[in-house]
Structures are given as structure tokens and as C-alpha cells.
Amino acid sequence: MKSLRDSNVVITGAGSGIGRALAEQAAREGARLALCDWNEEGLRETVAGIGGSVLHEKLDVRSDEGVRSFADRVERELGGAHVVVNNAGVSVSEHVGAMKREDFEWLFDVNFWGVVRCTEAFLPQLRRQRSAHLVNVSSIFGIIAVPSQSAYNASKFAVRGYTEALRQELADTAIRVTCVHPGGVRTNICANGRQYSNLRGEPTDVKELSENFAKLARTSPAKAAEIIWAAVRADAPRVLVGSDARFADLVQRVFPTRYPAVLRGFTALLERATGSRV
Ligand SMILES: NC(=O)c1ccc[n+]([C@@H]2O[C@H](COP(=O)([O-])OP(=O)(O)OC[C@H]3O[C@@H](n4cnc5c(N)ncnc54)[C@H](O)[C@@H]3O)[C@@H](O)[C@H]2O)c1
Numbered sequence: 001m002k003s004l005r006d007s008n009v010v011i012t013g014a015g016s017g018i019g020r021a022l023a024e025q026a027a028r029e030g031a032r033l034a035l036c037d038w039n040e041e042g043l044r045e046t047v048a049g050i051g052g053s054v055l056h057e058k059l060d061v062r063s064d065e066g067v068r069s070f071a072d073r074v075e076r077e078l079g080g081a082h083v084v085v086n087n088a089g090v091s092v093s094e095h096v097g098a099m100k101r102e103d104f105e106w107l108f109d110v111n112f113w114g115v116v117r118c119t120e121a122f123l124p125q126l127r128r129q130r131s132a133h134l135v136n137v138s139s140i141f142g143i144i145a146v147p148s149q150s151a152y153n154a155s156k157f158a159v160r161g162y163t164e165a166l167r168q169e170l171a172d173t174a175i176r177v178t179c180v181h182p183g184g185v186r187t188n189i190c191a192n193g194r195q196y197s198n199l200r201g202e203p204t205d206v207k208e209l210s211e212n213f214a215k216l217a218r219t220s221p222a223k224a225a226e227i228i229w230a231a232v233r234a235d236a237p238r239v240l241v242g243s244d245a246r247f248a249d250l251v252q253r254v255f256p257t258r259y260p261a262v263l264r265g266f267t268a269l270l271e272r273a274t275g276s277r278v
Contacts, residue, residue: 001083001133001176001232005030008078012061012118013088015042017187018137021225022085024050029229034074034081036061037088061088061114071121080125083232085135086115086159091193093148093209095201103194104151111155116162123175132175133232136163140183140245144252144259148197167237176235178228183245184217185224199267199278212276218244 001007009026013019015037023035027050036059037043047054055077059066074081092099092107115136126132141149142156160179167177190210198204219242231239240246247266252259271277 001131001235003029003233004083004229006032007082008032008034008074008080009083009085010034010036010074010081010118010122011085011087012036012059012114014046014056015039015044016046016192017189017221018182018185018224018228019085019087020046020049021221022087022228025222025225025229026083027052027054031083032078034070034078036070061117062109064117067114067117067121071118071125074122075125080128081122082126082129082131083133083135084118084122084126085137085228086118087135087137088114089137089139089189091149091189091195092151093193093198093204094151094196095148096150098197099151106194107151108155108158111152112158112162115159119162119166126175127173130174133178133235134163134166134170134175135178135180135228135232137180137182138163140181140240140242140248142179143181144248144263146260146263147199147201176232176237178231178236179238180228180231181238181240181245181249182224183219183240183242183248184213185219185221185241186214186217187221189213202277209278212274212278215274215276216270216278218242 004026009031011019011023014023014035033054035056038060040058047056059070090110092103138159139156141153142160145153163179190213195206195209224241227241240249251262
């Protein structure tokens with residue numbers, strides 16, 4: 001997809017962070033937007049910031065029916081999607097054993113099944129376009145795993161596997177597929193999640209973890225969105241967002257089993273430099 005101009009772009013989780021920045025930049029490039037988020041207030045702020053009339057809907061990507069009816073609305077009102085960005089996501093920090101099944105299932109229902117629901121709902125529309133693009137947001141935690149992130153890691157590895165299989169299935173169509181792996185991006189991801197335990201298994205809370213994460217996250221949402229849209233324009237199958245993601249990916253490839261020790265040392269240095277504990 002060479003340009004977003006005049007294309008219909010669907011973005012989930014557009015009420016905050018990376019989703020909002022993606023929406024703002026796509027609007028500036030001349031795309032028609034269809035935005036959704038379960039946070040109505042955040043979504044309204046995004047739409048107000050963009051100005052003009054933007055199709056938007058309060059939507060929980062955990063709802064089969066809600067996602068199907070949103071896709072129908074995009075078909076009816078815009079004539080179908082050219083680009084779909086499955087961006088909505090949540091985080092949970094807890095160690096295995098202490099993890100509540102309810103939290104694990106909540107996260108998976110958003111991060112993995114949300115991606116599956118939206119992909120299935122919009123795929124028929126994408127198939128009808130002369131040029132179309134599906135963007136699934138995984139994470140650097142879909143490439144490396146860390147303590148306290150077992151549920152998040154599992155969901156983001158699952159998004160990556162699903163996306164890489166789908167890319168092969170769609171190779172002979174006009175739909176290109178990009179899997180996005182951001183490193184730390186300064187958004188509300190921690191504050192919007194359920195945080196109980198840090199990397200070391202020490203108790204933490206949403207406020208503490210959010211403050212520490214903000215000190216360590218390297219990339220702004222605007223920069224992340226720029227990198228993601230550049231990857232879409234280049235039809236890149238995979239994009240690493242931020243120097244931390246590129247570094248962690250490299251370490252994982254060079255030390256496929258020993259990367260945790262290398263990255264632990266690096267994280268300890270960063271924590272000392274910033275006076276934070278994640
Ligand atoms: N921020 C990071 O460091 C980082 C790193 C790697 C990957 N990611 C991924 O990037 C994506 C965007 O996250 P972000 O960092 O912008 O966080 P964010 O919390 O700022 O934004 C996520 C948005 O998704 C929405 N959302 C959550 N659950 C939803 C649901 N069930 N239905 C509809 N909307 C829902 C939230 O309301 C929020 O507006 C997520 O998939 C996240 O996992 C973020």
C-alpha cells in the first residue's frame with residue numbers, strides 16, 4: 001500500500017497511545033477513518049483532536065457481535081476497509097501461580113481473540129480491495145519472554161504466530177500483512193492494565209509500575225506510529241519499533257536460549273540509570 005490517501009482505515013484501541021497517534025497521522029495523510037475503543041471518553045478525545053466527521057464507535061473487541069456489527073457499519077458507511085490495524089491491547093503483570101485465571105482470560109480475550117475477531121470480521125472487505133493491508137500489533141514480548149509477563153507474552157507470541165500463518169495464506173492475494181513488535185512506548189498501557197508483581201516477583205501496583213515504565217520506555221506514540229505507517233507503505237512483513245526492540249530482537253537471535261541473562265543485565269543498568277524498578 002503506497003499511500004493511505006483516500007483509503008478507509010480501521011483502528012482498534014484508538015482512544016489512547018499508539019492507536020490515537022496512528023489515527024492522527026492517517027487523517028493527516030488523507031485517509032478516511034473508522035475508529036473504535038471501549039473507552040468512550042478517550043475515543044471522543046481522539047476524534048475531537050482530528051476534527052471533522054470521523055466514523056467512531058464505542059466497541060469492546062471481546063464482543064463477537066459488537067465487532068461484526070462495527071464491520072457491517074464500515075461496509076455500509078464507507079464501502080469497506082482497505083487497512084485494518086488490530087491495535088487494542090491490555091497488560092497484566094503477575095507471576096505464574098499467583099496469576100488469577102480471570103486476569104489471564106481477560107487479557108487473552110482482548111490481546112489475542114480481539115485480533116482474531118476483527119481479522120475474521122474485516123477479511124471479506126479486505127479481499128475485495130485492489131490493494132489492502134492488515135496490521136496486527138504484537139510486541140517485542142512476542143519475540144522475547146520475561147518474568148511476570150507470562151500471560152502478555154503468551155498472547156503476543158500467539159498474535160505473531162497467527163499473523164505469520166495468515167500472511168502466508170494471503171500471499172497470492174492483494175492483502176499485505178504486517179506484524180508490529182514495539183519496544184517500550186510511552187502510553188497508558190500500564191495504567192490501563194492489571195499490575196500485581198514486578199519482574200522480580202515483588203508486589204507492585206498500577207501507579208508504581210506506570211511511573212517506572214514511563215522512565216524506561218524509549219519511544220513516543222507519535223514516533224511509533226510513524227514507524228508503523230512507514231512499514232505499511234513499504235509492505236514490510238514485520239516491524240520492530242524502537243532501538244530497545246531492535247536490540248532485544250538481536251540478542252534473542254544471537255542467544256536464543258541465553259538472551260534472558262543478557263537482557264537482565266541490560267535492564268539492571270537501565271534501572272540504575274533511571275532509578276526505577278520494573
Ligand atoms: N506501550 C508499549 O510499550 C507497547 C509495547 C509493545 C506492544 N504494545 C501494544 O500496542 C498496542 C497499543 O497499546 P498502547 O501502548 O497504545 O496502550 P494504551 O493503553 O495507551 O492504548 C490501548 C487502547 O486499547 C483500548 N482497549 C483495550 N482493551 C480494549 C477492548 N477490549 N476493546 C476496545 N478497546 C480496547 C484501550 O482503551 C486503549 O485506548 C497494544 O496492543 C499493546 O499491547 C504496546
